[in-house]
Amino acid sequence: MEIKTPDIGVDHATVAEILVKVGDQVAENDSLVVVESDKASVEVPSTSAGVVAKILVKEGDEIAQGTPLIELESGENQEKPKAEAVEEKPAPAPEPSKTTTVLQEKAKPASSSTSKVVEVKVPDIGVEKASVGEILVKVGDSIEKDDSIVVVESDKATVEVPSTEAGTVESIAVKEGDTIQEGVLLITVKTVGGEAPEAPPVQVNKIPAPQASHSNQQADADTQPAQNKQPAGEIEIIVPDLGVDKAAVSEILVKVGDSIEKDDSILVVESDKATVEVPSSASGVIKAIHIEVGQDVRQGIKIATVEAEGQKQNEAPQKETEQAPAAQSEKSPATPKPAEKSTPASESTHTEKLSKAQQAENAKVYAGPAVRKLARELGVLLAEVKSSGPHERIMKDDVFAYVKGRLTEAPKVVEKAAPAVKSGLPKLPDFTAHGGVEEKPLTRLQQVSIPQLCLNNFIPQVTQFDQADITELEAWRGELKGGFKQQGVSLTILAFIAKALAHLLKEEPYFAAHLADDEKSVLLRKEIHMGIAVATPDGLTVPVLRNPDQKSIKDIAIELGELSKKAREKKLSPKDLQGANFTITSLGSIGGTAFTPLVNWPQVAILGISPATMQPVWNGKDFEPRLMLPLSLSYDHRVINGADAARFTNKLTKLLSDIRSLLL
Numbered sequence: 001m002e003i004k005t006p007d008i009g010v011d012h013a014t015v016a017e018i019l020v021k022v023g024d025q026v027a028e029n030d031s032l033v034v035v036e037s038d039k040a041s042v043e044v045p046s047t048s049a050g051v052v053a054k055i056l057v058k059e060g061d062e063i064a065q066g067t068p069l070i071e072l073e074s075g076e077n078q079e080k081p082k083a084e085a086v087e088e089k090p091a092p093a094p095e096p097s098k099t100t101t102v103l104q105e106k107a108k109p110a111s112s113s114t115s116k117v118v119e120v121k122v123p124d125i126g127v128e129k130a131s132v133g134e135i136l137v138k139v140g141d142s143i144e145k146d147d148s149i150v151v152v153e154s155d156k157a158t159v160e161v162p163s164t165e166a167g168t169v170e171s172i173a174v175k176e177g178d179t180i181q182e183g184v185l186l187i188t189v190k191t192v193g194g195e196a197p198e199a200p201p202v203q204v205n206k207i208p209a210p211q212a213s214h215s216n217q218q219a220d221a222d223t224q225p226a227q228n229k230q231p232a233g234e235i236e237i238i239v240p241d242l243g244v245d246k247a248a249v250s251e252i253l254v255k256v257g258d259s260i261e262k263d264d265s266i267l268v269v270e271s272d273k274a275t276v277e278v279p280s281s282a283s284g285v286i287k288a289i290h291i292e293v294g295q296d297v298r299q300g301i302k303i304a305t306v307e308a309e310g311q312k313q314n315e316a317p318q319k320e321t322e323q324a325p326a327a328q329s330e331k332s333p334a335t336p337k338p339a340e341k342s343t344p345a346s347e348s349t350h351t352e353k354l355s356k357a358q359q360a361e362n363a364k365v366y367a368g369p370a371v372r373k374l375a376r377e378l379g380v381l382l383a384e385v386k387s388s389g390p391h392e393r394i395m396k397d398d399v400f401a402y403v404k405g406r407l408t409e410a411p412k413v414v415e416k417a418a419p420a421v422k423s424g425l426p427k428l429p430d431f432t433a434h435g436g437v438e439e440k441p442l443t444r445l446q447q448v449s450i451p452q453l454c455l456n457n458f459i460p461q462v463t464q465f466d467q468a469d470i471t472e473l474e475a476w477r478g479e480l481k482g483g484f485k486q487q488g489v490s491l492t493i494l495a496f497i498a499k500a501l502a503h504l505l506k507e508e509p510y511f512a513a514h515l516a517d518d519e520k521s522v523l524l525r526k527e528i529h530m531g532i533a534v535a536t537p538d539g540l541t542v543p544v545l546r547n548p549d550q551k552s553i554k555d556i557a558i559e560l561g562e563l564s565k566k567a568r569e570k571k572l573s574p575k576d577l578q579g580a581n582f583t584i585t586s587l588g589s590i591g592g593t594a595f596t597p598l599v600n601w602p603q604v605a606i607l608g609i610s611p612a613t614m615q616p617v618w619n620g621k622d623f624e625p626r627l628m629l630p631l632s633l634s635y636d637h638r639v640i641n642g643a644d645a646a647r648f649t650n651k652l653t654k655l656l657s658d659i660r661s662l663l664l
Helices: 076-088 095-107 200-205 211-223 310-322 326-334 336-351 356-363 369-378 396-407 410-416 444-458 471-486 493-507 553-568 642-657 659-663
Strands: 002-004 013-018 031-036 041-045 050-055 068-073 115-121 130-135 148-153 158-162 167-172 185-192 234-238 247-252 265-270 275-279 284-289 302-307 461-469 529-532 534-536 539-541 544-546 582-586 605-609 613-618 623-636
Touching (some): 031 068, 148 185, 356 369, 461 642, 493 529, 493 582, 493 659, 529 553, 544 553, 623 642
Parallel strands (some): 582 605
Antiparallel strands (some): 013 031, 115 185, 167 185, 247 265, 284 302, 461 623, 529 544
């Protein structure tokens, strides 16, 4: 069987990495490939279990929804359960006869009825199974086609499922927490107006064959030419789900009068996690911009008004053929919008129960939108909640249990509710009598870094200094540099240092560990993920180099170049900034002889690198010029002793002086 690309949220993406090879045994939901777009990187899971028979794509290929990825050979043990699953399903079996019934039903209403009850089922959501995280409608609600009706969650993603029909919700067939899959009934909708009676056979074919909808539009075009030429309408572009409650507008990429295409980036927003470009949901001409640089925005806020050109003209005839009263169909989408706008407003009042630092901590925890909303309303720090869901996902019941438990310990709640993250310095004096001041705001990146930097007030930090003789290493780098440059790769000394450190951290795991909250134990990490400090015009940011111990120096050099470029272009995603357990910060060729870098909590160590200089070194007979690299290792003294730090830097200097030691 062929495993195809599910809906990945963009029209096209590039295959960045293939995670399987021919002959591999894969289980359902195992990741097959990593695909990248200019917006994000996504792992695509297998929708079935079996053995990889053939790989149909290669790295660098452009793919879209429905593109075949691999051919999977199912063994007998996989095929039997599948056959049984088909037999156990009573609903899909009579599908042909059900289609016939639909044909008959659609033929009759042309002459008599004007409404019908339609079932809305789970579409292809890219995974075999998911759980219902939140139900967004209730019985009696009026909904439009493509309005979101439920939020479903898997271990890969959280997705809003849209309605395939417009009308009134008659019944809801699922409840929160249910496990669902493609084809499961979600709701029933009573549609109003029925379908156009002119050409029932063509409209019936629209169910099994999507091409018929085009011929249906062509038939309408022949009979109703005036309607096809109706003017395009205005569309409001709103802020999508950014993954955080609030973000600041750092740059507006369009202006009034610009022509834009769907998915073109229209503004850049910044949070304490990342900088994200927000795409347009429609094509057309910008008529108005409703936000300004520096403004805090959240999901649902209006960004701009777009005069749709081609898109609206194509949609209008389709709406008129599917719904008889055109005037009512135009008014009905406008009805729910005020309710949607009021939601962010009400959320904002709840959000104030948590500080920005607490909201940032909540954003790191694995939970669905409904749970996050509940946490905001109740003022709950999700990091303190014990999870019961799969893959440590926090469920609503976990939040309620946490609140119930805390209510019985009222005094403790008060004590923990106000963590001291500010420096505690006194208020600044008035400088009016001394020439006055000119106030210039810090960049967004600098502002969100302050609470993190203040955590160093609670870390007993010591810095160990050392020097590494990199004369031979630099000579070897000089030999390799030209060949790497021809391949478009910048080979810096940092790539060698990262490789040597990754090797050393395997031997000295305490330097890549974390002090437990109770300060009675140390949490040793099973993988190495290295933060690399990058200076940008807006301030310092620290993207993460993943598993450098498993990569060659060339691979590390390539990835360092990519991370630096993404940081400077403000294209780092939240995933790019999370999970590090050791950090390197380098002054490059700026200058200086040594410095004391700050430990980046919750890490316990950070290595600072100053510019290398030629120095006279005594070899036992005379002085000879050697290229010496200053190293500054800062560490949390609660976890690491001074002798351990001295031993660590000494080992590192030996590795850098003779990189061949890595092969032993």
